[in-house]
Amino acid sequence: MENAQLYATWEEILKKLENSLSKMVCDTWLKPIKPMTLTTTALQLGTPTDFSKDWIEKHYMQLILDASYDVTKARLDIIITSFHLQDTMQEEDQTQIPLIYTPAAPVNKIEEPSVSDFPKNNAPLPIVPGDSSSLNHKYTFETFVTGNSNRFAHAAALAVAESPAKVYNPFFMYGGVGLGKTHLMHAIGHKILQNNPDMRVLYISSEKFTNELINSIRDGKPEAFRQKYRNIDVLLVDDIQFLSKKEHTQEEFFHTFNTLHDANKQIIISSDRHPREIQTLEDRLRSRFEWGLITDIQAPDLETRIAILRKKALLENLTVPNDVMVYIASRIDNNIRELEGALTRVMAFSSLNKQVITKELAAEALKNVFTNNESRTVTLELVQEIVSSYFKIDIAELVAKKRTRNLAFPRQIAMYLCRELTDSSLPRIGEIFGGRDHTTVIHAYDKISQGRKSDKKLDNTIKELTNKIKNI
Numbered sequence: 330m331e332n333a334q335l336y337a338t339w340e341e342i343l344k345k346l347e348n349s350l351s352k353m354v355c356d357t358w359l360k361p362i363k364p365m366t367l368t369t370t371a372l373q374l375g376t377p378t379d380f381s382k383d384w385i386e387k388h389y390m391q392l393i394l395d396a397s398y399d400v401t402k403a404r405l406d407i408i409i410t411s412f413h414l415q416d417t418m419q420e421e422d423q424t425q426i427p428l429i430y431t432p433a434a435p436v437n438k439i440e441e442p443s444v445s446d447f448p449k450n451n452a453p454l455p456i457v458p459g460d461s462s463s464l465n466h467k468y469t470f471e472t473f474v475t476g477n478s479n480r481f482a483h484a485a486a487l488a489v490a491e492s493p494a495k496v497y498n499p500f501f502m503y504g505g506v507g508l509g510k511t512h513l514m515h516a517i518g519h520k521i522l523q524n525n526p527d528m529r530v531l532y533i534s535s536e537k538f539t540n541e542l543i544n545s546i547r548d549g550k551p552e553a554f555r556q557k558y559r560n561i562d563v564l565l566v567d568d569i570q571f572l573s574k575k576e577h578t579q580e581e582f583f584h585t586f587n588t589l590h591d592a593n594k595q596i597i598i599s600s601d602r603h604p605r606e607i608q609t610l611e612d613r614l615r616s617r618f619e620w621g622l623i624t625d626i627q628a629p630d631l632e633t634r635i636a637i638l639r640k641k642a643l644l645e646n647l648t649v650p651n652d653v654m655v656y657i658a659s660r661i662d663n664n665i666r667e668l669e670g671a672l673t674r675v676m677a678f679s680s681l682n683k684q685v686i687t688k689e690l691a692a693e694a695l696k697n698v699f700t701n702n703e704s705r706t707v708t709l710e711l712v713q714e715i716v717s718s719y720f721k722i723d724i725a726e727l728v729a730k731k732r733t734r735n736l737a738f739p740r741q742i743a744m745y746l747c748r749e750l751t752d753s754s755l756p757r758i759g760e761i762f763g764g765r766d767h768t769t770v771i772h773a774y775d776k777i778s779q780g781r782k783s784d785k786k787l788d789n790t791i792k793e794l795t796n797k798i799k800n801i
């Protein structure tokens with residue numbers, strides 16, 4: 330019974346976490362966790378290594394705390410220990426459990442919990458001025474890397490942060506999964522609080538907004554809900570697309586929006602698509618969103634992806650060789666969460682196997698990630714990266730203006746492969762090879778296709794490169 334409750338609770342928590350983390354992160358860090366004990370005040374989890382314990386504590390603790398609260402409605406302390414440490418402990422001293430995340434957790438005596446033990450009264454509490462607890466401290470403007478794909482959204486976000494409710498209200502950001510919308514929203518929240526420590530700032534996902542609304546109605550406390558949401562200075566609502574098909578929540582959000590907007594309070598919204606593409610979003614809500622500024626975030630180019638990995642490595646104090654970053658960045662091109670996940674997977678792999686990080690090690694660590702991802706498309710950057718590494722030249726040389734044979738030949742091969750293996754247009758290919766004209770690409774393509782017919786060695790090189798590009 331005790332175990333059944335423990336496992337069922339952890340399963341529920343895991344499900345919540347899976348909604349907010351990538352599959353790669355879940356497989357690498359969360360799936361190996363073993364739930365150990367559950368009391369009315371604490372959940373104890375076991376990890377296979379010290380490294381994973383540290384990593385989870387550093388990166389996923391807040392998410393686990395939030396998910397466990399969502400599931401149990403109790404503010405549980407989360408205690409993480411690594412298995413081997415627990416084995417040693419059992420031999421040495423069973424009265425103490427080390428590595429307690431919140432020091433006050435009373436975990437020595439494990440009682441069998443029952444769901445009814447968890448507190449039921451969760452009336453929404455009003456937001457306190459200056460409270461930044463709904464914001465992730467890592468998501469700031471300082472840690473956000475800008476590139477062509479997000480420059481406009483970043484500039485607009487900064488303007489909103491510097492003059493809340495004065496420039497763009499509402500401020501609506503949209504873009505694909507894992508491209509930095511949440512990061513920018515939190516960054517706005519932090520900056521506003523820095524400049525206006527007395528403001529009430531609340532970040533919330535639209536899913537949580539819906540749940541709170543439902544709970545407040547169930548508990549007969551709709552007024553507390555309204556008090557909470559209509560008395561803030563800055564409301565940040567993430568993933569608004571989840572409100573589609575939820576008529577009652579849309580109605581409530583509409584009134585919240587109006588009250589805040591009329592009172593000249595800032596509203597910031599994110600979505601995975603443009604408001605006009607959110608099905609069953611009420612027209613009056615859609616038109617409200619269009620009052621302010623709507624901006625999109627695109628997938629980052631290779632340069633930005635490498636810069637993001639560099640920044641991440643710097644922030645985490647990790648030493649990662651440049652070619653490994655290029656290797657990862659050229660393979661994951663449309664989700665920054667996946668990109669970061671790949672880097673941490675490589676770090677974990679190197680640490681667990683006690684091996685230095687090389688491109689080969691990265692390939693080994695990410696083998697399953699890349700092969701599972703069958704729909705991975707060949708990108709222009711991937712072709713450039715593989716061709717330049719094959720000919721032992723830098724990408725910068727590959728795209729440079731210089732025309733010496735040792736550069737011109739690999740460049741023509743790369744252009745040929747870009748044309749063969751991607752759907753990109755000739756002008757686009759020319760553009761990423763140092764802004765060359767499309768006729769240069771046609772010339773390169775014709776030269777290599779002709780050459781392959783008479784030159785066996787060239788033909789083999791092309792086949793080998795094609796395999797590398799498609800199969801790695």
Ligand SMILES: Nc1ncnc2c1ncn2[C@@H]1O[C@H](COP(=O)(O)OP(=O)(O)OP(=O)(O)O)[C@@H](O)[C@H]1O
Nearest residue numbers: 472473474505506507508509510511512637665666
């Ligand atoms: N430009 C960037 N610079 C640095 N880190 C970034 C950047 N863009 C995204 N990230 C990081 O990528 C991860 C995913 O970003 P985020 O959660 O903001 O994406 P999202 O667009 O909100 O995704 P979703 O649609 O799934 O909610 C975060 O760890 C974030 O810090």
